[in-house]
Amino acid sequence: xxxxxxGSGQWAYVAAAYGLTMxxxxxxxxxxxxxxxxxxxxxxxxxxDRK
Amino acid sequence: MHAYxxxxxxxxxxxxxxxWLLGVGLLLVLAGAWAGLTQVxxxxxxxxxxxxxxxxxxAAWLGMGGWTSLALAGLIQLVWRHPLSGIAARAIAVPGMxxxxxxxxxxxxWGKPTWGTWWEWDGRMTSMxxxxxxxxxxxxxxxGDASGGGGQRQGGSLSRGAAIYALVGAINIPIINRSVVWWxxxxxxxxxxxxxSSIDNALLWPLGLTLLGFSLLFGAIVVMRMRRIIADNxxxxxxxxxxxxxxx
Numbered sequence: 001x002x003x004x005x006x007g008s009g010q011w012a013y014v015a016a017a018y019g020l021t022m023x024x025x026x027x028x029x030x031x032x033x034x035x036x037x038x039x040x041x042x043x044x045x046x047x048x049d050r051k
Numbered sequence: 052m053h054a055y056x057x058x059x060x061x062x063x064x065x066x067x068x069x070x071w072l073l074g075v076g077l078l079l080v081l082a083g084a085w086a087g088l089t090q091v092x093x094x095x096x097x098x099x100x101x102x103x104x105x106x107x108x109x110a111a112w113l114g115m116g117g118w119t120s121l122a123l124a125g126l127i128q129l130v131w132r133h134p135l136s137g138i139a140a141r142a143i144a145v146p147g148m149x150x151x152x153x154x155x156x157x158x159x160x161w162g163k164p165t166w167g168t169w170w171e172w173d174g175r176m177t178s179m180x181x182x183x184x185x186x187x188x189x190x191x192x193x194x195g196d197a198s199g200g201g202g203q204r205q206g207g208s209l210s211r212g213a214a215i216y217a218l219v220g221a222i223n224i225p226i227i228n229r230s231v232v233w234w235x236x237x238x239x240x241x242x243x244x245x246x247x248s249s250i251d252n253a254l255l256w257p258l259g260l261t262l263l264g265f266s267l268l269f270g271a272i273v274v275m276r277m278r279r280i281i282a283d284n285x286x287x288x289x290x291x292x293x294x295x296x297x298x299x
Contacts, residue, residue, distance in 0.1 A: 014099055
């Protein structure tokens with residue numbers, strides 16, 4: 001059939017798309033989590049100091 | 052809605068919600084990716100590359116949905132001046148930009164084997180690139196310091212200019228949505244509409260898992276970033292009070 005995409009090289013494109021998505025989503029999740037935990041720790045420490 | 056536009060009430064809900072959004076979102080994304088990579092057949096024309104659909108479509112949906120939510124938050128900020136709406140808009144910007152960038156990148160990776168090119172200046176891709184620049188502009192505008200500089204006001208809410216920018220930018224959303232109908236190009240027409248889907252059910256079902264999973268992860272990122280902004284605001288307010296006490 002003409003116009004059909006075939007060959008084992010297709011998996012490299014699939015792997016690149018999934019790898020990039022997981023890597024960047026994971027990085028933003030991790031940085032958001034770390035920033036939230038650190039900010040809430042600072043806020044709690046300051047509140048305890050005031051008591 | 053007014054009752055929950057209060058940081059303390061919001062935190063009472065957000066704290067237990069965060070691990071659920073993260074946990075269920077991760078599970079659904081992993082299940083959808085596993086199904087999309089191993090449990091469905093390749094497309095009869097596009098072969099294995101059609102599997103990119105399961106990450107590309109959620110990224111597009113969240114890039115556009117993110118700006119729609121951001122514009123709504125801007126509108127609520129302008130009309131009711133809810134302190135949480137500005138915080139929500141700022142928290143949405145980074146994950147919105149992330150998923151817009153992922154949509155462009157995965158679309159480009161899909162385009163090379165399918166169209167023979169990484170990029171085409173057609174209506175869909177160009178309007179999506181404009182959305183990426185809109186997010187970058189909003190982040191730059193709202194990254195002023197907490198003393199009220201730039202597009203940010205004290206307490207983390209938005210300035211009037213940033214809220215109007217969010218609303219004006221929303222004009223791009225229907226343009227992205229209708230671009231494949233208005234302009235004939237390499238990008239395919241709409242596959243999923245309110246009337247149904249042109250994708251066979253044998254290929255469609257993992258998309259439901261990744262769509263819901265990435266949406267929950269988007270929600271988790273927004274909630275975590277809102278919690279961070281609220282905590283930073285509280286630290287800033289306490290430090291200002293301490294400085295005032297020492298000054299008196």
